[in-house]
Every structure is written in C-alpha cells, then in structure tokens.
Amino acid sequence: MAEKKVLEIRNYTKVYGAGKKAADDVSLTVEAGDIYGFIGHNGAGKSTTIRAVVGVLDFTEGEILIDGHSVKSEPMECKKITAYIPDNPDLYENLTGIQYLNFIADVFDIGAKEREERIAKYAGSFEITDSLGDLIGSYSHGMKQKLAIISALIHEPKLLVLDEPFVGLDPKATFTLKEIMHEMCAKGTAIFFSTHVLDVAEKLCNKVAIIKKGRIIASGTMEDMTEGHSLEEAFLEVENE
Amino acid sequence: MNKSILLLKNLLLSTSQSNIYRHSTDPKKKSRVVGNAVGMLILYLMLMAYCVANCIGYGKMGIIDIVPILCALTVSILAFFFTFLKSNGYLFAFKEYDMLMALPFSVPTVAACRFLYMYVKSLPWYLSVSLAMLIGYGVYAKAAIAVYPLWILLSLFLPLIPMLLASFLGFLIAKIGSGFKKKNLVQTVLTFILILAAFGSRFVIESVMRNGKVEEVLKQASEMAEETARYFPPALWFANAVTKFALSDILLLVGISIFLFGVVFAIVGANYRKINSALKSHEASKDFRLTSQKKNSVVNAIAFKEFKRMTGSTVYLTNVGMGEILAALFGICVLIFGFDRIVSTVTSNAPMDPAILRPAIPFIVYFFLGMMSTCACSPSLEGKNYWIVQSLPVEKKTLYQGKMLYNMYLTVPFMFFSTICVCISAQVSLIDTILYLVLGFCLLAFSTAWGCVCGMRHMRLDWENEVEVIKQGTAVMIYMFPNMFVCMGLVVGSVFLGMAVDHTLLALCFILIVAILALLSYRRVMILAQKNAGL
Numbered sequence: 001m002a003e004k005k006v007l008e009i010r011n012y013t014k015v016y017g018a019g020k021k022a023a024d025d026v027s028l029t030v031e032a033g034d035i036y037g038f039i040g041h042n043g044a045g046k047s048t049t050i051r052a053v054v055g056v057l058d059f060t061e062g063e064i065l066i067d068g069h070s071v072k073s074e075p076m077e078c079k080k081i082t083a084y085i086p087d088n089p090d091l092y093e094n095l096t097g098i099q100y101l102n103f104i105a106d107v108f109d110i111g112a113k114e115r116e117e118r119i120a121k122y123a124g125s126f127e128i129t130d131s132l133g134d135l136i137g138s139y140s141h142g143m144k145q146k147l148a149i150i151s152a153l154i155h156e157p158k159l160l161v162l163d164e165p166f167v168g169l170d171p172k173a174t175f176t177l178k179e180i181m182h183e184m185c186a187k188g189t190a191i192f193f194s195t196h197v198l199d200v201a202e203k204l205c206n207k208v209a210i211i212k213k214g215r216i217i218a219s220g221t222m223e224d225m226t227e228g229h230s231l232e233e234a235f236l237e238v239e240n241e
Numbered sequence: 242m243n244k245s246i247l248l249l250k251n252l253l254l255s256t257s258q259s260n261i262y263r264h265s266t267d268p269k270k271k272s273r274v275v276g277n278a279v280g281m282l283i284l285y286l287m288l289m290a291y292c293v294a295n296c297i298g299y300g301k302m303g304i305i306d307i308v309p310i311l312c313a314l315t316v317s318i319l320a321f322f323f324t325f326l327k328s329n330g331y332l333f334a335f336k337e338y339d340m341l342m343a344l345p346f347s348v349p350t351v352a353a354c355r356f357l358y359m360y361v362k363s364l365p366w367y368l369s370v371s372l373a374m375l376i377g378y379g380v381y382a383k384a385a386i387a388v389y390p391l392w393i394l395l396s397l398f399l400p401l402i403p404m405l406l407a408s409f410l411g412f413l414i415a416k417i418g419s420g421f422k423k424k425n426l427v428q429t430v431l432t433f434i435l436i437l438a439a440f441g442s443r444f445v446i447e448s449v450m451r452n453g454k455v456e457e458v459l460k461q462a463s464e465m466a467e468e469t470a471r472y473f474p475p476a477l478w479f480a481n482a483v484t485k486f487a488l489s490d491i492l493l494l495v496g497i498s499i500f501l502f503g504v505v506f507a508i509v510g511a512n513y514r515k516i517n518s519a520l521k522s523h524e525a526s527k528d529f530r531l532t533s534q535k536k537n538s539v540v541n542a543i544a545f546k547e548f549k550r551m552t553g554s555t556v557y558l559t560n561v562g563m564g565e566i567l568a569a570l571f572g573i574c575v576l577i578f579g580f581d582r583i584v585s586t587v588t589s590n591a592p593m594d595p596a597i598l599r600p601a602i603p604f605i606v607y608f609f610l611g612m613m614s615t616c617a618c619s620p621s622l623e624g625k626n627y628w629i630v631q632s633l634p635v636e637k638k639t640l641y642q643g644k645m646l647y648n649m650y651l652t653v654p655f656m657f658f659s660t661i662c663v664c665i666s667a668q669v670s671l672i673d674t675i676l677y678l679v680l681g682f683c684l685l686a687f688s689t690a691w692g693c694v695c696g697m698r699h700m701r702l703d704w705e706n707e708v709e710v711i712k713q714g715t716a717v718m719i720y721m722f723p724n725m726f727v728c729m730g731l732v733v734g735s736v737f738l739g740m741a742v743d744h745t746l747l748a749l750c751f752i753l754i755v756a757i758l759a760l761l762s763y764r765r766v767m768i769l770a771q772k773n774a775g776l
C-alpha cells in the first residue's frame with residue numbers, strides 16, 4: 001500500500017534579487033512515518049528550502065504541498081498541521097517558558113487539559129519543567145532549543161520540520177529528541193530535518209537527500225544511498241563527483 | 242585607524258539604511274529604505290517649517306533677538322529628553338553587548354562609542370531645529386555672514402552637554418536598578434519619576450521666570466537671556482557666541498562639552514561592565530510547578546504577548562506608558578484642584594470662561610493617550626521573532642487585530658478614568674460626558690488603527706536595538722508628529738466651534754467624523770494584512 005505523501009516539494013526554485021539561485025529545481029517527497037534527513041554543506045540551500053516549506057520564505061518557482069495543500073495558495077491549511085523548529089530559535093525573550101507554550105497552544109486551539117498533559121510530558125522529558133516560570137531571556141541556548149521543540153510538539157503536527165535540531169542540545173536531550181522523533185514517526189508523523197551530523201542522520205533516518213549548490217544531487221532510502229558503506233562515505237563520494 | 246573611530250564607524254554602518262540600500266539585492270527592501278528616507282525627510286522638513294514659522298512670529302513681534310537662546314534651549318531640551326529615554330538600550334543592556342565586549346576594545350571606548358553613536362543618530366533632529374532657526378534669525382535679524390558658519394559649528398556641540406547629563410542620569414538609574422532583582426521594574430519606575438519631575442520643574446521654572454513680568458521678559462531679549470543663564474548657562478554661551486562672537490563663550494561651550502564627555506565616560510566606563518553584567522544576567526527561580534492552564538482566543542493570546550513585550554522593556558514601557566500616566570495624573574489633578582483653576586494656571590489667568598474649553602476635553606485627554614500607539618512600533622518589534630508568527634497558522638489580519646486589541650486594552654481604561662475626572666470637575670452634563678467618552682473611544686480606535694497602518698507600511702525587522710524602532714522608527718515618527726499637530730489643532734478648533742455650535746451637536750459631529758476615519762483606517766489595516774504588507 002502506498003504511504004501517504006505529507007510533504008511534496010516539486011521543482012522548487014528560489015532566486016534571490018541578483019539572479020543567484022539558492023535552490024534550483026528541488027524535488028522530494030516525505031511520506032507519513034518517514035524521518036527524512038536533508039544534508040549538505042553550509043550554504044548549500046538547506047535552510048532556504050526548509051524556510052520555504054514552513055511558509056517563512058517566499059519562493060520563485062515550483063510547488064510545495066503539505067498534506068495535499070499548497071504552501072503558496074493555502075498557507076493556513078499547511079501551517080495548521082506543520083511545526084517548525086529553526087536552527088537558532090529567537091523566542092519571545094520577555095515571556096516565561098509557560099507563557100510561550102500557552103501562546104502557541106492558544107494559536108493551535110489546544111484545550112486546557114490536552115496542553116497540560118503535553119507540556120507536562122515533554123517538559124518532563126527535557127527536564128525543564130522547573131524553569132518554565134522563568135523568562136526565556138534567561139534561558140541558555142539549549143534550553144531555548146528545548147522550549148522550541150516542546151512548542152512544536154504541543155499540537156501534534158502531521159509534519160515536523162527541524163533545522164539543525166541537535167545543535168546546542170546536551171547528550172540527554174539529544175537522546176530524548178531522537179526517542180520522540182521515533183515515537184512520532186510510529187504514529188504517522190512525517191519528519192523532515194536538516195543536519196550536519198551524518199552519524200545521527202544515518203542512525204535516525206529512513207530516507208535522505210543531499211543538496212549541493214541548491215540542487216539535489218542524490219536522494220533515496222538510506223539503504224539505497226549507502227549500499228553497504230557509511231553515509232559519510234556516500235556523502236563524500238557524491239559531493240566530489 | 243583609531244579603535245574608537247573604527248568601532249563608531251562599524252556601529253553606524255551596522256544600522257545604516259544607505260548601507261542596506263547599497264548592498265541589498267532585494268528590490269522590496271530597497272524601496273522600503275527609500276520610502277523610509279522620504280518619510281523622515283518630510284518629517285525633518287515639517288519640523289524645520291514649524292521652527293521657521295516660529296521665527297517669523299518672533300520677527301513680526303520684534304523679539305527676534307531671543308531666537309539664539311530659544312534655539313539653544315529647544316535643542317537642549319530635546320536632546321535631554323531624547324537621550325534620557327534612550328540611554329537604556331543604547332548605553333546599557335543593548336543586544337550586542339557580549340559581542341562588543343568580547344572584542345579588544347577598552348570598556349570606556351565601548352561606552353563612549355555607544356554614546357557617540359546615539360549622538361550621531363539623533364543629530365539630524367537637532368540640526369533640523371537649529372538650522373531652521375538660523376534661517377529665520379538670519380533673515381529677520383539680518384545677521385552677519387560669520388554668524389552662519391559659527392552657528393552651524395556650535396550646533397554640533399549644543400546637544401552634547403544635555404545629552405551627557407541625561408546619559409549620566411540614565412547611568413545612575415541603571416546602576417541603582419542593577420542592584421535589584423526586578424531590575425527592569427526599578428529602572429522603569431525611576432525613569433517615570435525623573436520624567437515627571439522634569440515636567441513638574443518645567444512649570445516651576447516657568448512660574449519663576451514669569452514672576453509677573455512676562456511682557457518685559459518677552460520685550461527684552463537680554464533680560465530673558467540672563468534669566469535663562471541662571472538655569473542653563475550653555476544656552477547663554479551659545480547665544481553670546483553667535484551674536485557677539487564672544488571667544489570666551491565659544492571656548493566655554495566647546496571646552497565644557499569635551500571636558501564633561503571625558504569625566505562622564507571615565508565614571509561610566511569604570512562601572513560599565515558591572516552594570517551591564519547585572520542588567521544582562523537573570524536569576525533563575527527554578528521553582529515552577531505545572532498547574533492548570535487556561536485557554537484563550539488567538540487575538541487575546543496575541544494581545545497578551547504584546548503586553549509581555551511591553552512590560553519586558555524599559556524603553557518600550559516608558560515611551561508607551563508615559564501618555565497613560567500623564568492622562569491619569571491630569572485627571573487626578575483636575576479633580577483635586579478643579580477644572581477652572583487648572584485652566585487659569587495653564588492660560589496664565591487669561592480673561593476667559595473655562596466652560597468654553599469643555600468641547601476640547603476629549604481631545605485634551607487624547608493628546609496624552611494618542612501621543613504614542615503601540616501599533617506603530619509593534620509590527621517592527623517582532624524583529625527576529627517574526628518567524629514565530631509567520632510559521633503559525635495565524636492569519637495576518639488576526640495578528641494585527643491582536644496588536645490593535647492590545648492598544649485598546651491599554652488606552653481605553655485611562656481614557657475613561659481621565660475623561661470622567663475632567664467631566665466631573667468641569668461640571669459637564671451627563672449626556673455630554675457620555676458623548677465625550679464615546680468620542681474618546683473613537684479617537685483611540687482611530688489612533689490604534691492609524692498607528693497600525695503606519696507600523697505596517699514602515700515595518701522594519703532588521704534592527705539591532707529596539708530603540709531604533711521605538712524611538713526613531715519611521716513608522717513612529719510618521720504616526721506621532723502629524724497626530725500631535727492635528728490634535729493640537731483640534732483642541733483649538735473645538736473651542737472655537739463650541740462658541741458657535743451646541744456642544745452636544747458638536748460632539749456628535751466629531752464622533753461621526755472620527756468613527757468614519759477609524760473605520761477607514763481599520764479597513765486599510767485589513768487590506769495591508771491581506772497583501773502581506775511588511776513581508
């Protein structure tokens with residue numbers, strides 16, 4: 001039985017003012033239950049693509065569909081089922097952690113009981129419950145990252161998009177996040193994330209795409225991509241071609 | 242290159258709009274920079290026209306000689322208040338503090354460069370006043386050619402002493418505040434107290450200066466100058482320097498400015514790291530216990546976010562909250578001292594019936610409350626957090642409705658309180674009181690929606706310091722100045738119309754007009770939101 005396509009990027013192209021292509025004819029598909037890794041050098045076009053997927057960045061050509069809805073023409077439908085965690089989350093520093101989570105929960109119309117359960121669950125997993133009453137401005141980078149992750153999980157999205165999610169997380173939090181990703185994936189959530197850490201991608205993802213200078217140079221299942229080698233070897237091989 | 246100059250140059254470059262224009266490849270961004278520049282130019286020209294018009298008035302009254310002192314006083318007062326409200330944010334607890342302090346600059350260099358950066362950024366305002374008054378003075382006093390370069394040169398030094406005094410006060414507040422757990426709150430309260438004290442002292446000085454001889458003072462510029470010199474000698478130094486070419490006064494103005502600069506930054510520099518460390522560090526309570534949570538509507542959630550944004554920033558709170566506090570104080574003062582007595586004090590016992598001012602009550606209250614609209618700067622204040630609302634399933638119109646709702650939550654209670662106080666004291670009839678409350682509500686609705694239009698049209702997210710959008714943002718300037726001038730005109734206009742038209746009918750007409758304007762502005766906000774303005 002064919003899996004349901006949650007994210008479909010078709011011939012996505014982003015051209016900046018001077019004609020420079022940050023992303024060129026990018027196409028990929030993330031299905032329900034996939035943990036899809038998006039890897040590439042710095043400046044390869046990962047964040048540009050991710051920002052376009054979540055509706056933060058406009059794009060020049062192509063189509064991005066989330067659960068069949070176009071990011072361009074039905075942005076609200078897409079955003080209602082998507083959660084995004086940027087690489088360096090700039091959160092509202094003057095809110096406390098709990099105020100921020102309630103703000104996000106209000107936006108997604110989450111009932112009081114459900115939000116309490118989810119906040120308790122995820123804040124407990126990331127061990128930041130006792131800090132939720134403090135201002136976000138007083139949080140370390142890692143704590144902000146944890147809070148951004150909890151806010152992304154609070155509405156149980158169909159598509160979870162993460163930009164370098166493991167940067168700044170301590171080993172325990174990294175493990176917790178991986179566990180949560182597996183748990184969500186088992187429930188049918190599609191996860192699309194960028195990373196530089198190839199070991200993590202290799203162990204976590206079932207599919208991967210490599211982007212270079214704005215173009216996808218290789219993509220497929222982890223087995224097809226590695227063919228008995230490590231992902232690092234496969235990555236270097238296609239990068240050097 | 243000298244390290245101070247290098248740092249100052251980089252600070253200016255990092256916030257330079259021309260640099261953005263030069264290097265941006267995004268045509269939208271470029272046109273926004275041009276739009277902002279044109280908007281600011283119009284404001285500078287408006288200010289200059291106002292100053293020239295004042296000088297023409299003085300010329301016609303035959304008291305053109307007081308212009309140099311008035312110029313010095315106006316620039317000094319502006320510089321003092323602008324700096325005082327900005328020192329927190331520019332000098333202390335600014336965003337890039339860690340980055341700057343990690344670089345090989347001495348602490349006093351960083352502090353002094355932040356001050357000079359603030360000085361250069363504010364200079365166009367002071368020069369607009371000074372140069373406009375020079376033009377007026379030059380024409381009417383038939384000034385010698387040498388006056389022009391000297392005036393221009395000394396205008397560069399004129400704001401320094403008041404700015405240094407204001408910075409020092411800001412430093413003291415930051416130093417006191419840094420010793421408390423609730424640093425922001427202490428700083429905000431101290432700032433409010435000092436501003437209100439300054440407002441109060443203005444009336445005291447004015448009454449001393451009047452002292453029953455206002456006409457003589459106006460007629461004799463020299464007497465006025467001597468009187469002023471008792472309170473603020475730099476104004477006299479400036480006036481003597483440009484009118485009498487007094488070398489000693491030139492040296493005093495320049496020398497004291499430079500000396501004071503050295504002294505202030507030796508003191509500030511010695512305490513700078515300690516104060517900033519205290520202001521930028523946060524004590525974690527780590528005692529939160531998760532209890533039951535409450536559900537809110539999306540617009541209320543956004544309004545609450547705006548509330549927390551405002552209360553979390555001393556700069557934002559003092560700028561926005563001042564109008565509310567002044568409105569409340571005005572209401573209390575009128576209730577305690579009586580409407581008639583306040584009117585006779587403000588008008589210097591002018592022979593008039595205070596009752597003629599009744600139709601202006603809603604506009605007087607609005608003058609305080611409409612001075613600043615949170616909506617004019619809140620779109621820009623999203624800054625680097627904009628990704629949050631962009632990636633959430635929140636329609637742009639809902640976002641701006643939330644922002645507007647917050648401004649109404651903030652201002653309407655103060656309007657009700659102040660208007661009711663004044664109406665009780667002025668013995669306004671019940672029906673007129675109700676109409677004035679409705680008119681006040683409509684005025685605030687207009688201020689909110691129009692502020693939002695300005696905020697959306699001139700949205701700027703790439704700021705490094707929130708002062709750039711709260712105090713110097715094009716949106717705020719474009720909202721604030723025309724609004725103030727129009728409001729002053731409406732105060733006068735309503736009094737004159739009130740002499741010919743029934744007050745109730747007049748209030749009804751104003752309600753209708755303002756309600757239409759508010760609705761049109763609200764519609765404009767919705768259209769701009771639909772077009773994704775500011776993205």
